[in-house]
Amino acid sequence: xxxxxxxxxxxxxxxxxxxxxxxxxxxxxxxxxxxxxxxxxxxxxxxxxxxxxxxxxxxxxxxxxxxxxxxxxxxxxxxxxxxxxxxxxxxxxxxxxxxxxxxxxxxxxxxxxxxxxxxxxxxxxxxxxxxxxxxxxxxxxxxxxxxxxxxxxxxxxxxxxxxxxxxxxxxxxxxxxxxxxxxxxxxxxxxxxxxxxxxxxxxxxxxxxxxxxxxxxxxxxxxxxxxxxxxxxxxxxxxxxxxxxxxxxxxxxxxxxxxxxxxxxxxxxxxxxxxxxxxxxxxxxxxxxxxxxxxxxxxxxxxxxxxxxxxxxxxxxxxxxxxxxxxxxxxxxxxxxxxxxxxxxxxxxxxxxxxxxxxxxxxxxxxxxxxxxxxxxxxxxxxxxxxxxxxxxxxxxxxxxxxxxxxxxxxxxxxxxxxxxxxxxxxxxxxxxxxxxxxxxxxxxxxx
Numbered sequence: 001x002x003x004x005x006x007x008x009x010x011x012x013x014x015x016x017x018x019x020x021x022x023x024x025x026x027x028x029x030x031x032x033x034x035x036x037x038x039x040x041x042x043x044x045x046x047x048x049x050x051x052x053x054x055x056x057x058x059x060x061x062x063x064x065x066x067x068x069x070x071x072x073x074x075x076x077x078x079x080x081x082x083x084x085x086x087x088x089x090x091x092x093x094x095x096x097x098x099x100x101x102x103x104x105x106x107x108x109x110x111x112x113x114x115x116x117x118x119x120x121x122x123x124x125x126x127x128x129x130x131x132x133x134x135x136x137x138x139x140x141x142x143x144x145x146x147x148x149x150x151x152x153x154x155x156x157x158x159x160x161x162x163x164x165x166x167x168x169x170x171x172x173x174x175x176x177x178x179x180x181x182x183x184x185x186x187x188x189x190x191x192x193x194x195x196x197x198x199x200x201x202x203x204x205x206x207x208x209x210x211x212x213x214x215x216x217x218x219x220x221x222x223x224x225x226x227x228x229x230x231x232x233x234x235x236x237x238x239x240x241x242x243x244x245x246x247x248x249x250x251x252x253x254x255x256x257x258x259x260x261x262x263x264x265x266x267x268x269x270x271x272x273x274x275x276x277x278x279x280x281x282x283x284x285x286x287x288x289x290x291x292x293x294x295x296x297x298x299x300x301x302x303x304x305x306x307x308x309x310x311x312x313x314x315x316x317x318x319x320x321x322x323x324x325x326x327x328x329x330x331x332x333x334x335x336x337x338x339x340x341x342x343x344x345x346x347x348x349x350x351x352x353x354x355x356x357x358x359x360x361x362x363x364x365x366x367x368x369x370x371x372x373x374x375x376x377x378x379x380x381x382x383x384x385x386x387x388x389x390x391x392x393x394x395x396x397x398x399x400x401x402x403x404x405x406x407x408x409x410x411x412x413x414x415x416x417x418x419x420x421x422x423x424x425x426x427x428x429x430x431x432x433x434x435x436x437x438x439x440x441x442x443x444x445x446x447x448x
Contacts, residue, residue: 031144034060034097036216037108039133041068041098043361044150044184045114046077050086051195053096055220060108061098069098078360078387080191102136110146110216111137114184117151118363119295123318125302127153134161141166143176146212150184152238152296154303155231163205163230173205180204180213181230183237188290189359196221203233241296242314247282248293249317252324255284255438259447266438286416286436286448287324287366289355294321294364325369328436331448332374332412335432341411343377349402349410350374350383351424352417353392360387367416368394374414375399382407386419415440 037060038049045061053059063069071077072087079087090096105111115133118126130151137147147166149158158181163173171177182202186195200217202224204210214224227233251269258265265284273281288294297318304311333343355365362368367383374381375397382402383392392399402410404426412432418424418439427433429444436448 032107032109034058034108036110036112037062037105039111039113039137040115041072043188044186047083047186047195048114050083050090051220053090054086057219058095060104062102062105066100069100102140105137105140106142113137113149113151115151116291117153118291119298123298125299131161138165141177146178146216148180148182148213148216150182152183153234154299155234157234158230174208178209178212180209181233182213182217183233188361189356199223199225201225201227201233201236203227203230205230238296238300241292242300245293245297245321246317248288249320251282251284283438286328288321289363289365291363325366328370328448329373332414332434335434335446336412339432345379346411347380347408348374348378348412350414350416353383353385353388354417357417357419371399372397
């Protein structure tokens with residue numbers, strides 16, 4: 001007996017199965033059991049899901065990792081305190097369901113895709129996670145759904161990964177199914193802007209798609225900036241983070257120039273920032289991490305290479321950022337040499353492995369590259385980070401947490417990331433302190 005795999009039949013089977021668990025009091029099932037399904041419950045997807053639940057929506061959270069689902073249920077996830085409270089309320093309420101079953105995506109009126117888009121070791125976009133997520137969504141899509149991609153990618157990707165496959169399945173996009181792109185705008189670990197307060201860009205396949213997606217994205221609050229196409233929305237996200245990458249690269253170069261000239265780059269930046277127009281403050285550092293600034297510009301460069309177009313300013317900025325951890329290690333060796341200590345004999349402690357303060361996030365963290373290089377060159381290299389109290393393994397290399405009775409007195413302390421409330425009183429006066437955060441000023445503290 002053949003099975004009907006048409007879009008309508010698939011929805012009816014999935015909805016019927018789920019209705020046995022979520023039926024209404026009179027025994028009938030609504031057309032959709034959930035208002036929104038969130039695909040991927042990571043640093044973007046989980047806060048997004050919680051914001052929608054908080055607004056009163058019925059949310060299905062689909063996650064491919066059973067370990068991640070269990071971590072969410074156990075509250076073992078890295079969230080702002082406000083989102084931790086929302087998670088408690090969501091898990092105790094009736095409007096949030098977690099699932100590992102992709103078939104249940106057919107029971108949600110809207111599906112929002114929130115998965116990582118990293119780069120590989122050669123700075124080539126790794127689209128495997130996004131491609132797999134989109135294939136799952138397309139395979140379980142049903143008439144009437146609104147499908148919204150949020151993962152940063154190249155201009156044209158939503159057409160390639162959603163629109164065309166849906167058309168191949170027999171859907172008419174803009175008529176019986178709707179597709180849009182709305183780039184995520186979440187800043188992990190930073191509570192300055194609530195998710196509801198950040199404007200969202202929304203671009204649809206057509207006007208009907210744009211309008212329906214705007215209703216979904218704006219459902220938890222915040223203003224909508226509508227654009228005319230999927231590609232404009234995709235490109236806007238690349239511009240946001242490429243802008244930041246270029247300016248961080250410039251700030252790093254200014255830091256080097258100021259150090260050579262004996263000036264405080266902090267004082268220079270604060271003075272420039274007093275201008276109320278035409279300037280935006282960016283601070284130097286040891287590199288950049290996360291899946292935004294170190295990754296997103298490479299999606300643009302990769303796409304332009306296909307068109308045989310070069311973007312030399314962006315290329316140079318990304319090369320400069322990539323070389324920053326190496327420069328940090330060289331600076332460690334320089335400062336130690338001025339004290340008459342060879343790097344190969346030195347005891348070095350790195351403060352903070354996370355790529356930014358107050359998050360337990362190691363993605364693309366420059367500290368990992370710095371630790372790896374120091375571990376190969378220095379006599380001993382350990383770290384301090386309250387988010388990683390035991391050990392961290394990166395590329396097969398084990399990094400251990402510093403304990404003074406065991407690991408002795410450090411010769412150099414490298415301030416990579418200083419989390420809120422971090423105690424630095426243990427640092428001896430005899431140690432050289434290399435400050436890549438540009439926030440400390442003491443006689444034994446030197447800027448990167």
